[in-house]
Amino acid sequence: MSALIIENLYKNFDGVPAVKGVNFTIKEGEIFGLLGPNGAGKSTTINMIAGVVRLGEGAITAFGHDNQKDYRYTRRLLGVVHQEVVIDNFFTVDQALKLHAGYYGVKDDPVWRQLLIDRLGLEPHLNKVMLKLSGGLKRRFMIAKALIHRPRLLILDEPTAGVDVELRHGLWEFVREINRHGTTILLTTHYLEEAEVMCDRIAIMNHGELIALEETQELVRRLSNRQLRVWLDQPIQKIPVEFEQYAHQLKENGKVLLLNLPAGEGAGNVLSQLADAGLTVRDIETEQSGLEEVFLHLTGIKGRQD
Numbered sequence: 001m002s003a004l005i006i007e008n009l010y011k012n013f014d015g016v017p018a019v020k021g022v023n024f025t026i027k028e029g030e031i032f033g034l035l036g037p038n039g040a041g042k043s044t045t046i047n048m049i050a051g052v053v054r055l056g057e058g059a060i061t062a063f064g065h066d067n068q069k070d071y072r073y074t075r076r077l078l079g080v081v082h083q084e085v086v087i088d089n090f091f092t093v094d095q096a097l098k099l100h101a102g103y104y105g106v107k108d109d110p111v112w113r114q115l116l117i118d119r120l121g122l123e124p125h126l127n128k129v130m131l132k133l134s135g136g137l138k139r140r141f142m143i144a145k146a147l148i149h150r151p152r153l154l155i156l157d158e159p160t161a162g163v164d165v166e167l168r169h170g171l172w173e174f175v176r177e178i179n180r181h182g183t184t185i186l187l188t189t190h191y192l193e194e195a196e197v198m199c200d201r202i203a204i205m206n207h208g209e210l211i212a213l214e215e216t217q218e219l220v221r222r223l224s225n226r227q228l229r230v231w232l233d234q235p236i237q238k239i240p241v242e243f244e245q246y247a248h249q250l251k252e253n254g255k256v257l258l259l260n261l262p263a264g265e266g267a268g269n270v271l272s273q274l275a276d277a278g279l280t281v282r283d284i285e286t287e288q289s290g291l292e293e294v295f296l297h298l299t300g301i302k303g304r305q306d
Helices: 042-050 071-077 093-104 110-119 135-147 165-180 192-198 216-223 268-276 291-299
Strands: 002-013 016-027 031-035 057-062 078-081 153-157 184-188 201-206 209-215 226-232 249-251 256-261 281-288
Touching (some): 002 042, 002 184, 016 042, 016 209, 031 042, 042 057, 042 078, 042 153, 071 078, 078 135, 093 110, 110 135, 135 153, 135 165, 165 184, 165 192, 201 216, 201 291, 209 291, 216 291, 268 281
Parallel strands (some): 031 184, 031 201, 153 184
Antiparallel strands (some): 201 209, 226 256, 226 281, 249 256
């Protein structure tokens, strides 16, 4: 069974399209990344899945249940950590966690609640009201709150925005742990290196549309460029004309030739060209760009200048 099916999803705000015909399916048990620049439509899509924004057109199915017709049941299947900090200001952490499962019609489970408290480092802060918590602790509480009713799908919308490195690493370790125990994860993040490591598959949105959907490593392999670093036996003063197509550079007084291979092109053709040009290769090294470069290319965002 699929954990989530999004079919032909549309949403407008005051006549301005925010989500335009989005379709994707999340497999049960996977970690799925939904990426895109600000304003791409990610949070609107998540809010429609979570039921806090009405659907314009289309359908959303969670574990076989329509999230409009089976509203209450599908909400119980989902846990959502929203991008904005959403807390109950005047409850203590302990009070809020004891109450929250009941909002979903689920009986409080003290053993599970204590496990979340321990794993998210909330024990020393149980008697503090929300207003007294730091930003990082508020994030931890929101994650515990989203998991308190044992959802089958956990939605994390920018969960590590503005938190320190230690918390980020601790959070991802915990996410992997609950995923291994069967919880499906839908993740949005601007930390693309995290998405590349964490996600089984990645969808990329831009201007409300889905522009890529693929297994993470295949997406990176297919669309990223590779740099070829060639050590020559004899230095050269000028790069042969046949290599001008490869954003070329000469380094180390002509002993090292740097060539950028287009996406999908192997090194074999270049090695043949080197031999035909009479250049003897002493060593060779390739370096492949990552998800960040693929993301920048697909969304048309200008990359960093070195």
